[in-house]
Amino acid sequence: MDAFVRTITDDVYKQFCGFLEKQCGIVLGDNKQYLVKSRLSPLMSQYSIASLTELVQKAMSLRERELRAAVVDAMTTNETLWFRDTYPFQLLADKLLPEYSKLTRPVKIWSAASSSGQEPYSIMMTALEYQAKRPGTLPMGVQVVGTDISPSMLEHCKRAEYDALALARGLSPERKRQFFEPTSDGRFKVNDKVRKNVSFRPLNLLDSYALMGKFDIIFCRNVLIYFNAEVKSKILNQFAQALNPNGYLMLGASESITGLTDRFNMLRCHPGIVYQLK
Numbered sequence: 001m002d003a004f005v006r007t008i009t010d011d012v013y014k015q016f017c018g019f020l021e022k023q024c025g026i027v028l029g030d031n032k033q034y035l036v037k038s039r040l041s042p043l044m045s046q047y048s049i050a051s052l053t054e055l056v057q058k059a060m061s062l063r064e065r066e067l068r069a070a071v072v073d074a075m076t077t078n079e080t081l082w083f084r085d086t087y088p089f090q091l092l093a094d095k096l097l098p099e100y101s102k103l104t105r106p107v108k109i110w111s112a113a114s115s116s117g118q119e120p121y122s123i124m125m126t127a128l129e130y131q132a133k134r135p136g137t138l139p140m141g142v143q144v145v146g147t148d149i150s151p152s153m154l155e156h157c158k159r160a161e162y163d164a165l166a167l168a169r170g171l172s173p174e175r176k177r178q179f180f181e182p183t184s185d186g187r188f189k190v191n192d193k194v195r196k197n198v199s200f201r202p203l204n205l206l207d208s209y210a211l212m213g214k215f216d217i218i219f220c221r222n223v224l225i226y227f228n229a230e231v232k233s234k235i236l237n238q239f240a241q242a243l244n245p246n247g248y249l250m251l252g253a254s255e256s257i258t259g260l261t262d263r264f265n266m267l268r269c270h271p272g273i274v275y276q277l278k
Contacts, residue, residue: 005050007052008033012053013036016028019059019060020072023072024204025226025231026076026227027226036056037052039075040074040075042074043067055071073151073152073153080116080118082118082167082175083170084122084222087253087271088219088221088272089122089123091250092126093130096274097137097142098137100216106141106197107141107216107217108216108217109143109144110219111146112147112203112218113148113205113220113221113222114153115150117146117156120144120157121160121195124198125194141197142197143198146198146200154200160195161183162187162189162190163188167180206234206235213242214243216244217247217249218242218248218250221252223252225254233260236257243277246276249264249274250274251273253273263277264276264278265278
């Protein structure tokens with residue numbers, strides 16, 4: 001019999017929703033108790049806490065800093081896949097990189113919620129494929145920076161090792177052959193030619209981006225959906241500040257800037273949409 005009580009009371013759930021929004025901007029909304037249960041249940045045995053309600057209450061207290069960090073980490077970790085949705089990477093190769101092809105400095109690209117690393121590495125693979133087809137273009141190369149709020153995800157990104165199941169999600173056999181090398185334990189590691197120009201650092205999107213520097217292209221896909229309108233507006237305007245003149249912002253297919261910022265022009269491409277700094 002399971003000794004753990006994996007339910008959360010309605011009043012504690014409401015308190016936790018407010019706590020999570022304040023900590024990292026994520027808006028859970030009503031009736032998402034199942035998400036809290038699935039994400040936080042593994043922490044119950046790890047911290048020897050028998051009830052999910054008690055775990056959440058402890059995480060919200062100021063004394064339990066380690067548990068609080070673990071709970072935020074678990075709630076902000078997202079699944080992802082290689083070359084997700086395909087069209088953003090096609091748009092990167094067909095429209096965006098050609099605009100920077102003669103640049104006499106590195107093209108700087110920011111993956112603003114890098115999760116387990118698939119997006120920033122997919123961006124770099126796209127750039128390497130572009131250069132291979134057009135020798136002499138992007139003479140100073142491309143630099144990709146991935147950020148995430150989750151310490152465990154950042155460690156995963158830096159290790160750059162994935163199992164066969166993770167590689168099966170969106171990665172072609174040709175790209176697996178070209179950009180990965182097998183490890184001794186049956187996993188696959190992103191190879192040096194991809195990794196050497198991809199770096200990772202911690203960032204909460206609610207904080208200042210001033211220390212990030214300036215970028216030519218920002219990817220922030222399927223992230224804004226978790227925030228309320230006020231936070232979305234703040235993030236979008238901070239992205240505008242972080243872009244070089246005429247820089248580009250790539251959002252998720254279901255995300256829009258309408259009513260949130262006037263700093264960008266929407267460009268309809270074939271396929272997809274991209275936003276250019278005014």
